[in-house]
Amino acid sequence: MNAMPTPGVTRRRFSLFWRLTGAIALVLLAGAGALTFAAFSYARTAADGAYDRLLIGAARQIADTVSAEGGTITVDVPISALETLSISRTDRVYYQITAPDGAIVTGYEALPVASPAIQAGDAAHVSDARFLDQDIRLASVWRYIAEQGATGWVRISVAQTREARNVLTLELTLGALLPVLAMSLLALVVLMAAVRIGLAPLRRVERALQRRDPNDLTPLEGETPIEVEALIVAINRFMGRLSDRLGAMQRYIETAAHQLRTPLTGIAAQVEMLDRARDDKARDMATARLRKRTTEVGRLANQLLSHATVLHRAEVMLADRIDLRQLAEQAVVDANIDLAAKDLSVRKALPESPVWVRGDLVALREAVRNLVENAVHHGAQSRVTITVETAEEGPMLAVHDDGPGISPGDWDHLLIRFVSGKWGHTGLGLAIVSDVARAHGARLGIRHAPDGDFGIALMFPADGACP
Amino acid sequence: MTRSLAAIALLAVLAAPASGREETVFAAPGQETETLVIEASADLEAIAPLILGFQETAPEVTIRYADSLTNEVFASAMDACTQAENFADIVISSSVDHIARLTNDGCAQRHDSPFAQAIPEWANWRNEAFGFSFEPAVMVYNSELVPPEDVPLTRNALVELLRTQPETYDGRVGTYDITRSGIGYLFAFFDAQQSSVFGRLLEGFGRAGAVLAPTTGDILDRIESGQLLVGYNLLGSYAYGRLREGAPLGIVLPHDFTIVLSRAALIPVHAANRTTAGRFIDYLLSPAGQDVAAGSSFFFGFDRPPPPDVTAADDAGGATFYRPIVLSPSLLVTLDQAKRARFLAEWNDALGTDR
Structure with a gap:
């Protein structure tokens, strides 16, 4: 029995464990992605911070050599300034020095220096730009020259490509990525174990069911x-x-x-x-x-x-909406009786409006038919009456006859199935009715009519009734 | 060498008279399938062994080699770059500042050579510009006329020599005219960056009435003839070539420090035949190419001891204190016109070349 798991069992185990694991992995992946992005942003800022300082330093070195000779701005670009920027051995370097009147003193003329909105001043300004089809980082510093014929701010702009920054950014990001990945993996493994432990009771139930004798x-x-x-x-x-x-x-x-x-x-x-x-x-x-x-x-x-x-x-859903009056009418048709042979009359005492109950039509039909047959075959002298009413406690259907009736002692006995008393096989009929009543939550009881006729009543619960 | 001489004898030499541009065609030794165009500023004599050596590994390649002045090569390459036109498959120049500027302006394309690790870091910029030769700036003297005790081993010794023996050396010392020679300007510029001795040296040259010439060859001629006794900041490879041919020369790698320049090559960004250009660069950097460069072209090489008959600080190991001119954007400074004018003015002042 439990030697080989059936395919159904395998599929069930797969879905629960792997669905949980998949969901956890997705969450962890999203978290790792967010952390990586954060690390990348931070690394880029850090790399820019470090290299911007070099860039501004180089610009300031050049600024120190700016002077005015005979009304003309001159600059003696120190090689050390560019050497500072050449340390990375990868980046290209551009510079431009502009006189107060906007004339370019030396350097790359097309360099996209800071926009005019940027005010000259003692503070350095750093920005991103594009030059010669490359992303560059551009730093500008200003130096105030006060000489005859050349007074104002001289702008010194130095730029470099982003290669070294990108390498540093990548290194920093990868450095952060490794612990993030390691932590995510660890979390995944631990959570998988936790899921497994959490699902253990289910597996115990499954195993208990598998081990069970059929x-x-x-x-x-x-x-x-x-x-x-x-x-x-x-x-x-x-x-x-x-x-x-x-x-x-x-x-x-x-x-x-x-x-x-x-x-x-x-x-x-x-x-x-x-x-x-x-x-x-x-x-x-x-x-x-x-x-x-x-x-x-x-x-x-x-x-x-x-x-x-x-x-x-007996235990199917009580799905049908049934009018007890129709059930009573149908019962006379259904009943396997020869009224003429017995010289019996069957009467029906039905209300004018429908009496709804919820139940199983086939089972109820069988029950009422049995009640009628029971009355005809085993009690009735001259008449059988089928009564439907809506009592205070709920809908009721009763079958009366003018026979001897059943003593309370016999009654309890008769409800036990298949007991043949003096009524021959009657017990079976009542047992059927009893079963149906139980399935519908109805009570089966003895009822004496005002004219003294003995009757058996099916009393449905009020909440089982339908409006 | 015999083979290369024989090959050179077969060359068709085309002269372009106006610019002084000379084009030489090295026909493919095998079945020609492609052509490699090299625009260079380097003596054919020095480059030819390397071209022939390359053709041994690539016999299907015909090479058209054009030699012009450094400024012309630079201007043409810059023009082609801004116009997005094909100019050459390879550009070679001893003016490494030109090469640096071309690279800085994105005019070179990247080539990941398997031999890039074989050359020192200072000679490779961005895998776009590759220095392939090792050319020290040397002091040269006439070995017949200069007594051994006078031979200057350092700059200071040269200053002292000029100061203490004006009767012998006045008017008989020579160096580059840096206003007319790119390589001379580079040597002088980095000399000045390196130490203050250079200033005193220039003053000494001024007092001694130093002879200025636009090429190493001119000065070497005069030293050989005895007109000059000592030359300063000359190309070691040229001097050693003369020495090997029996000229009465002595060569000193200055013991205080020796400026070193590496001729550089790059593949222009719009090169037509970039694959073969890459192969040529690979050859220049490969052990085979470096052997040819050190053996027949330039006589000095990366990580090799100098030739035995060169006076170095340490003859055995060649552990002279080399100061290489690093191939990097700092070379932009040497191209800065204001900077250049200022430097030349100082230089002229010190030398008193207004005469």
Whole structure:
């Protein structure tokens, strides 16, 4: 039984564990992505900060050499300034020195220096730009020259490409990425273990179910966490119903077999008597008895089949909306009775408006038919009355007859299935009604009509009724 | 060498008279399938062995080699770059400031050579400009006329020599005319950056009436002839070439420090034949190419001891204190016109070249 897991079991295990793991992995991945982006932004800022300082330093070195000679701005670009920027050995370097009147003193003329909005001053200004198809970082510093004929701010702009910064940014980002990845992986492993532990009760339930003998329908036991409790309760309730159903079937089959065996034996005896009959009178008598017997067996078989039907439907949903008045009308048609032969009248006492109950139409029809047949065959002297009313406690359907009735002592006895009392096989009919009543949450009870007729009533709960 | 001489004998030499641009075609030794165009400012004599060596590894390549003045190469390359036109597959120049400027302006394309690690970091910028030769600035003297005790080993010694023996050396010392020579300007500029001795040296040259010439060759001619006794800041490779051919020269790598320049090559951004250009760069940097450069072209090389008959601080190891001119954007400074004018003015002042 538990040697090989069936495909269904494997699929169920896959979905729970891997779905949780997948969700966790997604969350971790998103977190790692966000952290990486944050690290990248930080690294870029840090790299820019470091290299911007070099850039401004170089610009200031050049600024120190700015002078005015005879009204002309001159600059002696120190090689050390550019050497500072050449340390990385990768970046290109550009510079431009502009006189107060805007004339370019020396350097790259097309360099996109700071926009005019930027005010000259003692503070350095750094910005991003593009030059010669490359991203550059451009720093400008200003130096105030006060000489005859050349007074004002001289702008010194120095730029470099971003290669070294990008390399540093990448290095810093990768440096941060590694711990992030390691932490994410660790978290994933730990959480996977946690999920596995968390799902262990489910696996225990599964294993317990697998190990179980197919005939064992007792409730599952053992400690279960709150989240799984509902599942266990549901399983146990299901097994309880299954167990009840199986028990009922088993009992039914046993009794049905027993019930059929006796009349069949009787028929066999009647057939033998028919064979032995010497004269016509004896033969007629035997034939009449045989006919009576076979009729009885036929009715019994019908009842057994009816009961089987009810039994199968006993626990289905009470889905139909049923008018008890129609049920009463139908019952007279359904009933297997010969009113003329018995000289009986069947009356119906029905209200004018529909009396709705919720229930299973087939089962209720069987129940009412059995009540009617029961009254006709085993009690009624001259009349049978079918009454439908809406009582205070709920809808009610009752079948009365003017027969002797059933004593309270016999009543309890009769509700137990298949008991044959003095009413012959009547017990079976009432047992069917009792089963149907229970399935509908209705009560089955004795009711005495005002005219003294004995009756059996199906009393439905008020909340089972429909408006 | 025999093979290369024979090959050179077969060359078709085309002269472009106006600019002094000379084009030489090295026909493919094998079945020609492609052509590589090199625009250079470098003596054919020095470059030819490297071209022939390359053709041994690539016999299907015909090479058109044009030699012009450094300024012309720079101007043409810059023009082609801004106009987005093909100019050459390879540009070679000893004016490394030109090469640096071209690279800084995005006029070179990147080439990831497998041999890029073989050359020192200072000779490779961005994998776009590659220095492939090792050319020290040396002091040269006439070994027949200068007594061994007079041979200057440092700048200070040269200053002292000029100061203490004006009767011998006045008018008989020579150096580059840096107003007319790009490489001379670079040597002088970085000399001045390196130490203050250079200032005193210039004053000494001024007092001694130093002879100025636009090329190393001119000065070497005069030293060989005995007209000059000592030359300063000359190209070591040229001097050693003369020495090997038996000229009466002595070569000193200044012991205080020796400025070193590396001729550089780049692949222009709009080069037509960039694949083969890359192969040529690879060859220049490869051990084979470096052997040829050190053996037949420039006689000095990266991480190699100097030739044995050169006076270095440490003959065995060549552990002279080299100060390389780093291929980097700092070379932009040497191209700064204001800076240049200022430097030349100081230089002229010190030398008294108004005469």
